[in-house]
Amino acid sequence: MVRDMARERIRGQGSSSGGFVRLVAHTDPVALVGITLSITLSITLDLSNAASGVESLLAGLMGITISLLVDSLARAERRFHLRTLLDGPPWLVRTTTELAGAMRDAAEQHAGTRVAAEAQRRYEQFRLEAEQLAEGRIIRRGDEDEDLIGATRTCVQRLDALTNVMPRASGELSWWRSEIGRRYWEANLEALQRGVQITRVFIYARMSDELSALVEKQRAAGARVGLLPYGVVSPQLHVNLALWDGSSCWEAHMTAHGEIGENQFSVNRTDVNRLTRVFDLCSNAATFQD
Structure with a gap:
């Protein structure tokens, strides 16, 4: 039982780490830079005594809030763009999410294997062919x-x-x-x-x-x-x-x-x-x- 509990703890830590990595990967780069600068500014103000502890904390929180707002706007714009792209033939709407999900699973669940490399190669080939079709060529x-x-x-x-x-x-x-x-x-x-x-x-x-x-x-x-x-x-x-x-x-x-x-x-x-x-x-x- 102790071994099982330890295994569950390790799995939970790995899941949390993977969730954090996924969160960072899906956050807008501008927002990440803004959050980092806000935290750095808060620490600098506090250590240099240029502001009180409360003022430093408020300055950092304000910067983080603005950064998260920018990230939220960027996410909303991407969702709107995706909805616009999917406003097309029924077969495109039905299969696009399935295709994206399958490629993501292949890349994440089989990372570092030939399967992941082949998934990337085939997706790249599909992208090139789709671009030619968009230009009116077969x-x-x-x-x-x-x-x-x-x-x-x-x-x-x-x-x-x-x-x-x-x-x-x-x-x-x-x-x-x-x-x-x-x-x-x-x-x-x-x-x-x-x-x-x-x-x-x-x-x-x-x-x-x-x-x-x-x-x-x-x-x-x-x-x-x-x-x-x-x-x-x-x-x-x-x-x-x-x-x-x-x-x-x-x-x-x-x-x-x-x-x-x-x-x-x-x-x-x-x-x-x-x-x-x-x-x-x-x-x-x-x-x-x-």
Whole structure:
């Protein structure tokens, strides 16, 4: 029993210490500085006999009161800000507190372990992705094609695209032969049947039989296809892109081997305008069979 009482006492001391640490962590830094200065001022006035003991105590208490008032105002402002942020879609309101609680538990209950470190890493990754979403961008791996194909299937009037066909380790036209390329072309055919106007420009280093066959295939399907030899435009314009109805865009970020390492879909007006300028420059320099 004595051992249990000692264990409970130690646990209580640890709980009190943890509570104090948590209190300090959640107190506004300005308030902490104010409380510290108030206590220091009270002790200084008392030791230097510049004021009586009662006056020193009152001065310290006044400073602490003002500091706590500042802390209270800061807390109220944060609560108001949180309520404003949570005034959104129901799924956001429902899950935000659960997410924050889970991350806090992972960091506190498993502090110093790989679990806590991984929780911080995943939360940081989530924060970065959320910031991109707030800017109107979706960034996915190179093998994820739902945005490219999905936007083509919902396109209403116009699809403009720029495709670079350059010698690379994976082969010049390997993407069009891949599963993603085939699904994308099927979505193109569906768009053409809906009356969507498709304009595609191929930038190429050499005209091969395979490229000629691909161009004729797309022209026969109803797409307006242009050819642009390498070197006519600046290398900075050699971008694989797609634009849908002038309101959304897709851009492929390439690896050193000429393969798609990352897909970026965007409705950000700056991104759409930038890729529109790139397409227009290449389209104006390309040769079409109109």
